[in-house]
Amino acid sequence: xxxxxxxxxxxxxxxxxxxxxxxxIVEQGCRVIVVDVGIRGKPLFQPDIxxxxxxxxxxxxxxxxxxxxxxxxxxxxSRGAAKIVQELHRSGKLDGILSLGGTMGTFAGTAxxxxxxxxxxxxxxxxxxxxxxxxYVGTKDIVxxxxxxxxIGLNQITKNVLTMAAGxxxxxxxxxxxxxxxxxxxxxxxxxxxxxPCANFVTELLGQRGYEVVFFHAVGIGxxxxxxxxxxxxxxxxxxxxxxxxxxxxxxxxxxxxxTRLEAAGAKGIPQxxxxxxxxxxxxxxxxxxxxxxxxxxxxxxxxxxxxxxTTKEExxxxxxxMAEKLxxxxxxxxxxxxxxxxxxxxxxxxxxxxxxxxxxxxxxxKKNLKPDIRLVEVDAHINDxxxxxxxxxxxxxxxxxxxx
Amino acid sequence: xxxxxxxxxxxxxxxxxxxxxxxxIVEQGCRVIVVDVGIRGKPLFQPDIxxxxxxxxxxxxxxxxxxxxxxxxxxxxSRGAAKIVQELHRSGKLDGILSLGGTMGTFAGTAxxxxxxxxxxxxxxxxxxxxxxxxYVGTKDIVxxxxxxxxIGLNQITKNVLTMAAGxxxxxxxxxxxxxxxxxxxxxxxxxxxxxPCANFVTELLGQRGYEVVFFHAVGIGxxxxxxxxxxxxxxxxxxxxxxxxxxxxxxxxxxxxxTRLEAAGAKGIPQxxxxxxxxxxxxxxxxxxxxxxxxxxxxxxxxxxxxxxTTKEExxxxxxxMAEKLxxxxxxxxxxxxxxxxxxxxxxxxxxxxxxxxxxxxxxxKKNLKPDIRLVEVDAHINDxxxxxxxxxxxxxxxxxxxx
Numbered sequence: 001x002x003x004x005x006x007x008x009x010x011x012x013x014x015x016x017x018x019x020x021x022x023x024x025i026v027e028q029g030c031r032v033i034v035v036d037v038g039i040r041g042k043p044l045f046q047p048d049i050x051x052x053x054x055x056x057x058x059x060x061x062x063x064x065x066x067x068x069x070x071x072x073x074x075x076x077x078s079r080g081a082a083k084i085v086q087e088l089h090r091s092g093k094l095d096g097i098l099s100l101g102g103t104m105g106t107f108a109g110t111a112x113x114x115x116x117x118x119x120x121x122x123x124x125x126x127x128x129x130x131x132x133x134x135x136y137v138g139t140k141d142i143v144x145x146x147x148x149x150x151x152i153g154l155n156q157i158t159k160n161v162l163t164m165a166a167g168x169x170x171x172x173x174x175x176x177x178x179x180x181x182x183x184x185x186x187x188x189x190x191x192x193x194x195x196x197p198c199a200n201f202v203t204e205l206l207g208q209r210g211y212e213v214v215f216f217h218a219v220g221i222g223x224x225x226x227x228x229x230x231x232x233x234x235x236x237x238x239x240x241x242x243x244x245x246x247x248x249x250x251x252x253x254x255x256x257x258x259x260t261r262l263e264a265a266g267a268k269g270i271p272q273x274x275x276x277x278x279x280x281x282x283x284x285x286x287x288x289x290x291x292x293x294x295x296x297x298x299x300x301x302x303x304x305x306x307x308x309x310x311t312t313k314e315e316x317x318x319x320x321x322x323m324a325e326k327l328x329x330x331x332x333x334x335x336x337x338x339x340x341x342x343x344x345x346x347x348x349x350x351x352x353x354x355x356x357x358x359x360x361x362x363x364x365x366x367k368k369n370l371k372p373d374i375r376l377v378e379v380d381a382h383i384n385d386x387x388x389x390x391x392x393x394x395x396x397x398x399x400x401x402x403x404x405x
Numbered sequence: 406x407x408x409x410x411x412x413x414x415x416x417x418x419x420x421x422x423x424x425x426x427x428x429x430i431v432e433q434g435c436r437v438i439v440v441d442v443g444i445r446g447k448p449l450f451q452p453d454i455x456x457x458x459x460x461x462x463x464x465x466x467x468x469x470x471x472x473x474x475x476x477x478x479x480x481x482x483s484r485g486a487a488k489i490v491q492e493l494h495r496s497g498k499l500d501g502i503l504s505l506g507g508t509m510g511t512f513a514g515t516a517x518x519x520x521x522x523x524x525x526x527x528x529x530x531x532x533x534x535x536x537x538x539x540x541y542v543g544t545k546d547i548v549x550x551x552x553x554x555x556x557i558g559l560n561q562i563t564k565n566v567l568t569m570a571a572g573x574x575x576x577x578x579x580x581x582x583x584x585x586x587x588x589x590x591x592x593x594x595x596x597x598x599x600x601x602p603c604a605n606f607v608t609e610l611l612g613q614r615g616y617e618v619v620f621f622h623a624v625g626i627g628x629x630x631x632x633x634x635x636x637x638x639x640x641x642x643x644x645x646x647x648x649x650x651x652x653x654x655x656x657x658x659x660x661x662x663x664x665t666r667l668e669a670a671g672a673k674g675i676p677q678x679x680x681x682x683x684x685x686x687x688x689x690x691x692x693x694x695x696x697x698x699x700x701x702x703x704x705x706x707x708x709x710x711x712x713x714x715x716t717t718k719e720e721x722x723x724x725x726x727x728m729a730e731k732l733x734x735x736x737x738x739x740x741x742x743x744x745x746x747x748x749x750x751x752x753x754x755x756x757x758x759x760x761x762x763x764x765x766x767x768x769x770x771x772k773k774n775l776k777p778d779i780r781l782v783e784v785d786a787h788i789n790d791x792x793x794x795x796x797x798x799x800x801x802x803x804x805x806x807x808x809x810x
Contacts, residue, residue, distance in 0.1 A: 171574070219507075
């Protein structure tokens with residue numbers, strides 16, 4: 001069946017460029033629906049959905065929108081366009097979406113894309129693909145294509161980039177498997193490269209029990225994505241193995257997933273098992289500098305732009321208290337599991353970061369502050385030992401059964 | 406002709422995932438060359454180019470590489486892989502490249518991709534697509550696809566993402582127009598949304614004279630890209646209309662292109678015409694905070710995450726001195742052109758940011774510090790007036806002819 005790609009664009013300032021990419025997409029056998037979100041001059045060609053219709057979808061007239069300062073007007077148009085694309089998607093008329101933009105165009109285009117479900121191809125050709133993309137991509141599956149030179153005027157560079165972007169979105173819609181779905185209960189597992197032995201054991205053991213495990217790399221965006229998926233009801237249970245993001249939020253580390261990390265599962269009432277994986281380490285981006293309090297500690301190179309350092313007993317105790325407070329609010333089955341012989345690859349007997357006293361400070365703070373009905377299970381093993389994974393898989397399976405009762 | 410996509414990956418830790426995406430690419434009619442850069446366990450399947458060959462290309466044995474700490478070993482493997490893919494590309498055996506990765510994988514995969522020319526499809530499926538991508542993308546045309554969940558294990562989420570990534574890279578290589586080339590001299594023009602009237606006039610006027618104009622959005626990465634293209638010999642002449650990046654480098658603004666901005670054209674000896682576009686404004690990212698010295702000034706909303714504020718006479722004078730020092734080092738035809746009636750959309754008689762005294766401080770600092778053989782032309786017009794664009798196009802055309810003599 002013929003697939004449809006929706007283009008969201010300003011047909012006044014970038015009319016020629018949208019016409020060019022539209023023609024490249026049609027050449028490859030897809031339909032195109034063009035939505036005009038321009039508010040300055042006249043559209044260069046007739047869109048399928050006009051700017052008047054977009055403004056109306058936002059509850060305004062195009063004159064009202066045009067009278068605002070530009071930043072505000074564009075926000076209004078992206079609200080209207082979001083309603084329109086959601087309706088197109090619901091009625092089966094949107095298989096993929098593409099937009100081109102500089103600063104404002106990227107802001108508006110991705111705001112619209114972020115309202116569409118996971119698995120719908122989303123391509124943003126942008127002058128802001130190299131830099132901090134988190135305001136644009138967020139926790140969504142938006143593909144950012146660097147525009148290299150600016151997407152203004154049709155020259156050898158822009159034609160090259162637009163042709164390739166058309167190829168990318170057409171290639172994606174042709175193979176897109178459609179909405180994500182599975183018969184098996186889906187377990188969200190937070191991971192880190194260092195803890196892959198544990199993650200692999202747990203995945204194998206939970207797989208044997210009929211679960212499917214999805215991994216979230218706990219580097220800030222991973223934890224955020226997990227929690228957003230929990231809120232959306234995509235996740236049935238959580239093994240929060242790597243909780244370093246809570247630590248990094250408290251002390252200003254790079255892998256910060258925000259102040260509400262570790263709260264989504266509890267709020268949603270789904271089963272959660274929590275471990276202190278990688279809470280011995282805090283990570284910094286060398287290009288942005290290292291906070292004062294950590295500068296005198298020993299630093300470990302991860303990549304040339306990332307370094308880690310260990311945390312003290314006091315910091316660990318503070319973390320334990322914060323974690324307990326978050327878990328105490330949980331409305332679903334909740335338990336904590338502790339590997340007594342170390343929390344990370346480096347935190348292991350004989351290894352360079354081994355610090356059992358600091359580990360104990362976290363354990364004691366958890367014990368002191370957790371509500372009595374939240375189980376805390378200690379395992380005489382290192383976090384990467386198979387024994388720890390076995391206990392964890394069994395315990396999570398119990399929590400999943402509790403939830404079903 | 407059948408196209409070839411090169412996969413760069415660790416066949417030990419992500420063997421199943423690479424096999425899955427390889428099969429999805431082959432299904433769509435492309436050849437695949439798999440390059441194994443793993444240094445931990447055994448490869449899950451036989452690659453086309455082994456880790457031993459990759460280490461050898463870096464001048465080392467795989468045992469030497471494996472004995473290093475992980476971050477270093479991976480850097481060595483990416484150096485070896487870069488040599489291999491460059492050779493594959495030269496011999497016509499690489500039409501596109503794809504890699505999957507977490508922190509280290511993204512670092513290594515993009516380091517390899519950045520060594521390939523503009524216009525070769527480059528796709529990185531990464532846990533780091535939402536966040537600061539500049540260490541990975543840099544000034545290159547690398548497409549970042551968010552992995553959403555981690556790319557470990559084949560589950561409904563990872564299969565969805567890998568299938569779509571295969572679609573994207575296949576779609577791109579099928580339409581890739583090949584190396585960028587043109588018979589017309591290519592002029593790099595720095596722009597900003599605010600100065601589009603000027604940019605459009607200049608493009609039209611230079612087009613009439615037989616030039617092709619490529620736009621660089623001067624938001625940090627745009628200026629960097631322009632200067633890198635100049636170094637690579639892709640640009641024949643420059644109209645540096647928007648030099649706010651120099652200002653933002655001095656005073657800590659968001660649109661910072663580094664301390665060497667405005668020096669590449671001079672070092673290369675190509676003709677350059679320089680204007681003070683948008684040097685009245687400095688921009689900040691509200692999510693990262695605004696430096697102390699600017700907090701008490703009036704702020705203008707650009708998008709919800711970006712604000713601008715105006716600069717003082719003293720700041721403008723300092724900028725003029727810095728610009729003059731940079732231009733004084735130029736080895737090719739160089740001139741400065743000044744629109745006397747304002748440097749930006751807001752810096753215009755009757756408008757909210759109009760400040761002719763501050764503009765004059767910049768002009769005087771340029772006059773005082775520029776070498777006498779660098780022409781400074783003042784035009785009795787606003788930067789967006791057609792008259793200014795006419796004078797600029799004529800002057801740049803003269804500089805281009807000087808260079809040919």
